Amino acid sequence: MLASLPEAIDAKSLNAWVEFVLKLQTTGEDARLILNFTEALMAQDVGDTVADAIAVEGNLYHSQWQDLRTRFEALSLNQSDQQWQLLLSDPRLEGIGFYLNELRKVARSKMPVELESLALELSVNGYHAWDQLYNKMAGELRADFEQDGKVSSLSMGQLATKMASPDRSIRQQAFEKMTQAWRTREDLAAMMLNSLGGFRLSLYGRRNWDSVIREPLVMCRMEEKTLDTMWKVVALETKRFQPYIDAKKKLLGIDKFRWYDEFAPCGSADRLYNFDEAGQFIIDNARTFSSDMADFFKMALEKRWVEAEDRPGKRAGAFCTRMGAFRETRVFMTYAGSYENLLTLAHELGHAYHGWVLKDKPHFAGIYPMNLAETASIFIETLVNDAALERTSDPQEKLMLLDQKLQRAYGMFTNLHCRYIFDRAFYDERANGAVSKDRLNELMVKAQKQAFGSLLDESGYHPLFWCSKLHFFISEIPLYNFPYTFGFLFAGGVYDRARKEGAEFADRYTALLAEAGSMTTEELAHKYLDVDLTQEDFWADAVNRALADVDEFVKMVNPSS
Numbered sequence: 001m002l003a004s005l006p007e008a009i010d011a012k013s014l015n016a017w018v019e020f021v022l023k024l025q026t027t028g029e030d031a032r033l034i035l036n037f038t039e040a041l042m043a044q045d046v047g048d049t050v051a052d053a054i055a056v057e058g059n060l061y062h063s064q065w066q067d068l069r070t071r072f073e074a075l076s077l078n079q080s081d082q083q084w085q086l087l088l089s090d091p092r093l094e095g096i097g098f099y100l101n102e103l104r105k106v107a108r109s110k111m112p113v114e115l116e117s118l119a120l121e122l123s124v125n126g127y128h129a130w131d132q133l134y135n136k137m138a139g140e141l142r143a144d145f146e147q148d149g150k151v152s153s154l155s156m157g158q159l160a161t162k163m164a165s166p167d168r169s170i171r172q173q174a175f176e177k178m179t180q181a182w183r184t185r186e187d188l189a190a191m192m193l194n195s196l197g198g199f200r201l202s203l204y205g206r207r208n209w210d211s212v213i214r215e216p217l218v219m220c221r222m223e224e225k226t227l228d229t230m231w232k233v234v235a236l237e238t239k240r241f242q243p244y245i246d247a248k249k250k251l252l253g254i255d256k257f258r259w260y261d262e263f264a265p266c267g268s269a270d271r272l273y274n275f276d277e278a279g280q281f282i283i284d285n286a287r288t289f290s291s292d293m294a295d296f297f298k299m300a301l302e303k304r305w306v307e308a309e310d311r312p313g314k315r316a317g318a319f320c321t322r323m324g325a326f327r328e329t330r331v332f333m334t335y336a337g338s339y340e341n342l343l344t345l346a347h348e349l350g351h352a353y354h355g356w357v358l359k360d361k362p363h364f365a366g367i368y369p370m371n372l373a374e375t376a377s378i379f380i381e382t383l384v385n386d387a388a389l390e391r392t393s394d395p396q397e398k399l400m401l402l403d404q405k406l407q408r409a410y411g412m413f414t415n416l417h418c419r420y421i422f423d424r425a426f427y428d429e430r431a432n433g434a435v436s437k438d439r440l441n442e443l444m445v446k447a448q449k450q451a452f453g454s455l456l457d458e459s460g461y462h463p464l465f466w467c468s469k470l471h472f473f474i475s476e477i478p479l480y481n482f483p484y485t486f487g488f489l490f491a492g493g494v495y496d497r498a499r500k501e502g503a504e505f506a507d508r509y510t511a512l513l514a515e516a517g518s519m520t521t522e523e524l525a526h527k528y529l530d531v532d533l534t535q536e537d538f539w540a541d542a543v544n545r546a547l548a549d550v551d552e553f554v555k556m557v558n559p560s561s
């Protein structure tokens with residue numbers, strides 16, 4: 001398909017170039033569709049070997065497509081700005097100029113095409129293989145856990161759920177068993193992390209990329225100054241969680257707040273919601289802001305785009321996926337009736353709405369970066385949660401709802417920040433050679449001291465967090481931590497605007513979502529929120545909003561004071 005493309009763009013070859021770009025777009029969307037569709041099939045039946053086999057084929061198509069894109073990038077560099085402009089001015093490519101310009105700009109900072117193509121091919125069995133190996137190792141790791149006089153062998157995922165137990169001895173045991181299990185794999189994990197990091201740094205070195213932060217920033221379409229400003233404000237204000245942590249300590253009857261106390265539940269909600277009730281609650285509350293969003297939720301539920309049945313053989317977790325040229329979305333989850341499930345349903349429907357808003361856009365204009373990917377989901381989740389807060393008269397339920405909000409914010413400010421600090425420190429040292437497991441533990445504790453400050457007790461650190469958190473081993477996305485905190489604070493800013501301006505903001509909100517794949521993050525924020533993300537004001541507001549419930553939570557725990 002590339003061989004027949006004339007080398008230079010001119011009036012005569014323009015049509016062939018436009019057609020090539022359009023074909024690149026449709027084949028890219030189709031390759032994605034195969035992967036998304038097979039993933040959905042495997043999620044709803046983990047034993048679906050046919051889908052598994054098709055996914056392998058799909059992966060092959062996708063890597064062939066990536067190679068084609070790389071070769072197209074090289075061709076784009078051979079064109080003068082004028083020739084390139086001629087291509088972009090063709091009306092058939094309307095809406096995807098940003099994507100094409102970005103592709104050409106990034107290509108300029110890469111190695112020559114043959115080397116990039118080689119690196120891409122070698123990364124399948126090198127780079128990404130470390131990621132897969134880690135996942136296999138983590139998935140097979142087990143620990144004996146004792147509860148009610150019975151010993152059972154639990155996976156790391158099962159131990160993690162025990163860490164949300166109201167009983168501290170269970171949380172503590174889960175944490176200790178998890179740590180013991182990871183101690184037996186510490187050497188291997190250190191080797192994997194060093195190899196993965198080493199591969200990354202070699203590649204960046206060959207491309208003359210000076211910092212490990214460059215690639216994730218390109219992926220997020222954002223400036224370093226935005227990131228630095230965000231962390232600066234977060235670091236400064238994290239200590240304001242202290243009254244919340246103190247109140248939580250009082251409520252839990254503990255004097256030292258440790259790593260395994262973070263997810264200890266406060267308050268309670270006995271109430272269960274059946275699926276139809278939950279859907280209706282989400283629709284009704286969405287309607288207070290946007291009838292377009294509410295109508296979409298109604299349609300998605302009526303058309304059964306949500307696979308939520310509680311039955312064996314399904315994968316854990318929840319996700320929303322887009323169905324390529326069909327321009328529909330599908331949500332996967334397991335709905336068992338808890339309030340948490342209701343929020344998950346709202347969250348995933350939010351993603352689905354974002355996909356819906358993009359349905360008339362060309363595929364290349366609909367690819368939004370990961371730091372904006374949670375905007376629509378967190379938006380509706382927050383809206384629904386606030387509605388539930390307003391409605392409840394049960395103090396225990398109210399306490400639980402407030403704690404859920406604060407717990408999430410606390411994690412974004414501390415847990416995610418410590419991952420970022422650790423990653424930066426690790427890559428600084430990795431540049432000079434392999435980093436020993438003991439040093440990795442040291443770096444992790446140092447990062448936790450810095451990120452948590454006095455919120456976490458000296459006896460409560462988690463030195464092996466770098467082993468147990470899979471995000472450190474994701475090869476596709478380096479430094480996959482700051483996009484969470486960014487997304488959380490950004491979505492909060494959007495939500496705040498909606499609270500202030502009400503339904504009048506609904507059209508702008510939809511337009512913001514629709515253009516999330518067509519400009520940089522800073523441009524999007526400027527255009528639709530009229531804010532400058534490189535300045536502290538936006539982040540200071542966002543942080544205040546995230547901390548807004550601390551007072552009320554503290555008051556509920558200490559009613560007399």
Ligand SMILES: [Zn+2]
Nearest residue numbers: 347351374377
């Ligand atoms: Zn999400």
